[in-house]
Amino acid sequence: METLAALAHGFGVALLPVNLLFAFVGAALGTAVGVLPGIGPALTVALLLPATYQLTPTGSFIMFAGIYYGAMYGGSTTSILINTPGESASIITALEGHRMAQRGRGAAALATAAIGSFVAGTLGTLGLTFLAPVLVGLALRFGPAEYFCLMVLAFTTVSAVLGESRLRGAISLFVGLGLGLVGIDTQTGQARFTLGIPALLDGVGVVLVVVGLFAVGETLYVATRLRRGGSEIIPIAGSVWMTREEWRRSWKPWLRGTLLGFPIGALPAGGAEIPTFLSYLAEKRLAEKPEEFGRGAIEGVAGPEAANNASAAGVLAPLLTLGLPTSATAAILLAAFQGYGLQPGPLLFQNNPDLVWGLIASLYIGNLMLLVLNLPLAPIWVRLLMIPRQLLYGGILVFALLGAYSVNSSTADVVILLVIGLAGYLMRVYHFPTAPVLVGMILGPLSEQQLRRALAISQGDPTVLVTRPIAAALLVVAAAILLVPALTRLFRSR
Amino acid sequence: MTGRGGPLALAGGVTALGLFFLLGASGIRGEAAYAGVGPRAFPIAIGGGLALLGAALAVAVLRGMEFRPEAGEDVDPEAPVDHRAAGGIVAGLALAAVLVEPLGFPLVAALLFVLTARGFGSRRLARDAAIGLVLSAAAFIVFARGLGVSLPGGPLERLF
Numbered sequence: 117m118e119t120l121a122a123l124a125h126g127f128g129v130a131l132l133p134v135n136l137l138f139a140f141v142g143a144a145l146g147t148a149v150g151v152l153p154g155i156g157p158a159l160t161v162a163l164l165l166p167a168t169y170q171l172t173p174t175g176s177f178i179m180f181a182g183i184y185y186g187a188m189y190g191g192s193t194t195s196i197l198i199n200t201p202g203e204s205a206s207i208i209t210a211l212e213g214h215r216m217a218q219r220g221r222g223a224a225a226l227a228t229a230a231i232g233s234f235v236a237g238t239l240g241t242l243g244l245t246f247l248a249p250v251l252v253g254l255a256l257r258f259g260p261a262e263y264f265c266l267m268v269l270a271f272t273t274v275s276a277v278l279g280e281s282r283l284r285g286a287i288s289l290f291v292g293l294g295l296g297l298v299g300i301d302t303q304t305g306q307a308r309f310t311l312g313i314p315a316l317l318d319g320v321g322v323v324l325v326v327v328g329l330f331a332v333g334e335t336l337y338v339a340t341r342l343r344r345g346g347s348e349i350i351p352i353a354g355s356v357w358m359t360r361e362e363w364r365r366s367w368k369p370w371l372r373g374t375l376l377g378f379p380i381g382a383l384p385a386g387g388a389e390i391p392t393f394l395s396y397l398a399e400k401r402l403a404e405k406p407e408e409f410g411r412g413a414i415e416g417v418a419g420p421e422a423a424n425n426a427s428a429a430g431v432l433a434p435l436l437t438l439g440l441p442t443s444a445t446a447a448i449l450l451a452a453f454q455g456y457g458l459q460p461g462p463l464l465f466q467n468n469p470d471l472v473w474g475l476i477a478s479l480y481i482g483n484l485m486l487l488v489l490n491l492p493l494a495p496i497w498v499r500l501l502m503i504p505r506q507l508l509y510g511g512i513l514v515f516a517l518l519g520a521y522s523v524n525s526s527t528a529d530v531v532i533l534l535v536i537g538l539a540g541y542l543m544r545v546y547h548f549p550t551a552p553v554l555v556g557m558i559l560g561p562l563s564e565q566q567l568r569r570a571l572a573i574s575q576g577d578p579t580v581l582v583t584r585p586i587a588a589a590l591l592v593v594a595a596a597i598l599l600v601p602a603l604t605r606l607f608r609s610r
Numbered sequence: 611m612t613g614r615g616g617p618l619a620l621a622g623g624v625t626a627l628g629l630f631f632l633l634g635a636s637g638i639r640g641e642a643a644y645a646g647v648g649p650r651a652f653p654i655a656i657g658g659g660l661a662l663l664g665a666a667l668a669v670a671v672l673r674g675m676e677f678r679p680e681a682g683e684d685v686d687p688e689a690p691v692d693h694r695a696a697g698g699i700v701a702g703l704a705l706a707a708v709l710v711e712p713l714g715f716p717l718v719a720a721l722l723f724v725l726t727a728r729g730f731g732s733r734r735l736a737r738d739a740a741i742g743l744v745l746s747a748a749a750f751i752v753f754a755r756g757l758g759v760s761l762p763g764g765p766l767e768r769l770f
Contacts, residue, residue: 153684154684166759167753167757167758167759168757170757170758281675283663283666283667283670284667286659286663287624287660287663287664287667290628290656290659290660290663291624291627291660293652293656293659294627294631294656294657294660297631297652297653297656301638301649303649304639304648304649306638306639306649308634308638308649308653309630309631309634309653332703335699335726336696336699336700337680337685338684338685338730339692339695339696339699339726339729339730340691340692340693340695340696341679341685341686341687341689341691341692342684342685342686342689342692342695342730342731343684343685343686343689504732505684505730506726506727506730506731506732506738507727507732507738507741509726509727509729509730510722510723510724510726510727510730510738510741510742511723511745513699513702513703513722513723513726514719514720514722514723514742514745514746514749515749517703517706517710517715517718517719517722518715518719518749518753518759518761521710521715521761522753522759522760522761525760525761525762527707527708527710527711530703530706530707530710531704531707533703534700534703534704534707537703538700541696542620544679544680545616545677545679545680546616546617546620546677546679547677547678547679547680560652560656564652567647568647568648571647578647
């Protein structure tokens with residue numbers, strides 16, 4: 117009941133005209149960046165960050181959440197119509213969605229993606245609404261030792277579970293941890309690894325790293341390996357509405373996708389890639405006509421599209437209640453909270469109910485807006501793809517320069533941007549995952565702080581990490597994630 | 611994939627970065643430590659980790675680790691790599707760092723726009739310059755004037 121009262125209060129905040137406007141701007145921007153290549157939700161939030169410090173935190177986060185959800189909708193449009201996923205979360209959608217478009221059922225594919233996204237996004241937000249207070253209750257029992265162990269778990273999952281190589285994931289994570297070291301040590305006040313550059317006393321800015329990796333690195337990579345001739349856009353054909361048969365085949369995958377997406381998004385191994393992939397496999401196995409898979413089965417669009425939206429809701433649960441980011445976008449959202457001097461966690465729910473519950477309520481509204489923006493208007497969004505790449509990437513770099521310079525009004529930051537961009541280029545050439553860099557960079561300093569606090573409280577007794585049950589359990593799970601694949605390999609080879 | 615020189619150099623770079631943090635850690639004053647965990651502990655752990663991971667990467671490369679370049683929307687992984695395209699963009703960003711304060715954001719961003727478009731194969735200089743200027747000026751007006759972001763206007767400042 118308490119939750120419903122809090123949610124009702126949240127709707128009071130979210131329905132203010134100004135916040136409705138922010139939700140709408142976020143949803144529209146998110147859909148656009150979801151459709152556009154070269155720019156995704158993490159980069160968009162990073163670019164807007166310097167500008168939004170003039171706004172209220174509530175309005176900004178409502179807009180950011182709209183961008184995050186919107187990108188999940190927009191990404192499916194390009195997957196279906198041109199076979200090039202706008203976001204990594206939509207890669208699986210392209211498998212069946214594009215085949216459907218080739219068979220003249222593109223409109224139905226877009227419809228099942230949009231309605232499935234709405235159903236899953238709304239159910240996922242419901243999940244968030246009722247899971248968040250539970251997690252807050254759990255988080256209240258967390259001390260520094262538990263937080264440290266939780267972050268260790270996040271480090272192992274984000275580097276070992278995502279991506280194709282655990283070694284490369286670990287290197288990405290440690291580079292991020294190293295970046296996080298730069299700046300003033302919060303406990304002793306001395307500068308570390310600043311190379312005598314005053315601009316580095318505050319640390320390497322998260323905005324710089326995101327813009328460098330995602331905008332500059334991506335632009336350099338695309339420039340050197342540009343796909344000539346462009347991709348062919350399949351015009352939207354067929355009845356805009358799904359047939360009764362297509363409805364019947366869609367609703368179960370929507371629900372199953374939600375059930376996969378939300379919990380996996382909420383785990384520290386979060387992100388949308390894994391649940392979309394699992395959902396695809398599940399639908400393929402459960403389909404009445406498995407032979408249609410590979411030739412445009414609607415279940416293969418409905419399930420993964422529901423899964424990726426549900427996972428976006430899931431990712432917000434640990435972010436808001438524990439301050440634990442589990443995807444690149446969540447990492448930049450955490451940085452945004454820090455920029456406002458807010459620390460996500462139980463105290464945020466207590467001290468800023470307007471912000472937290474207004475944000476959660478706005479997710480319901482944003483989902484409805486996105487359904488309206490995407491279902492009838494898909495042909496308009498697709499036109500964004502007609503922007504010549506020469507101009508699109510030029511524009512991306514104009515905003516990258518703006519974002520990088522404006523954080524501190526410093527030309528040193530533009531140089532750092534270029535260096536990080538070159539590193540991002542190499543990471544793409546050699547296929548290193550980028551999310552661990554961001555998670556390491558943001559959680560690294562927090563984990564150091566928590567560990568040193570935990571040891572200060574225990575008066576230097578390191579066993580505090582293994583004698584407290586929650587902390588020990590978290591470490592056991594982390595160890596299992598690292599060791600189980602190696603052990604199974606060992607047993608298989610025998 | 612091409613030779614192993616690149617990946618090995620990368621592994622060396624990771625190890626070197628690790629050594630940088632290890633060496634730098636020795637310059638940090640280490641008082642206020644509990645159970646040996648003071649301001650030096652994390653730098654040593656992270657530096658040591660990076661050095662070891664770099665070595666592990668070198669071993670993996672020598673044992674034949676495959677590097678498939680990342681696929682992407684506008685990317686053709688099979689296409690011949692055109693480093694000159696990136697060169698112009700890198701030059702544009704380096705120029706932007708030097709020139710943004712004396713010349714102002716609108717002009718310098720327009721220059722970056724033109725150089726990027728050229729990197730992507732555009733040969734229509736006048737069109738690129740016109741679009742670049744309009745976009746940069748619009749971004750300047752919205753962000754600097756509208757949202758209060760601090761950006762240098764340069765000599766054209768009074769026009770906006």
